[in-house]
Amino acid sequence: MCLYSILFPGQELQNLNILRTFIKKNIIIEDTFNESSEYIGFNLNKLIINSSQNDINNSKYTKLITVTSSIAMYRLWKKKTIQFL
Numbered sequence: 624m625c626l627y628s629i630l631f632p633g634q635e636l637q638n639l640n641i642l643r644t645f646i647k648k649n650i651i652i653e654d655t656f657n658e659s660s661e662y663i664g665f666n667l668n669k670l671i672i673n674s675s676q677n678d679i680n681n682s683k684y685t686k687l688i689t690v691t692s693s694i695a696m697y698r699l700w701k702k703k704t705i706q707f708l
Contacts, residue, residue, distance in 0.1 A: 643672065656695065
């Protein structure tokens, strides 16, 4: 049996350059942000692509982006891990 431990980054992950790169380079991350956008009623991808860092730093968005990013990274990790098992 293999045990894993995952540490998720905190609010620093809302850095626009990091987010834009993650979303553009991986469909799992993009899909997770799209799914989250459906639940909350506005487009997080559009917010990340079109907004300034100051807009993103608003706590109204920060918590949503942090949770969505963590879920997206978990899904990506899970898919990559399954490929090696």
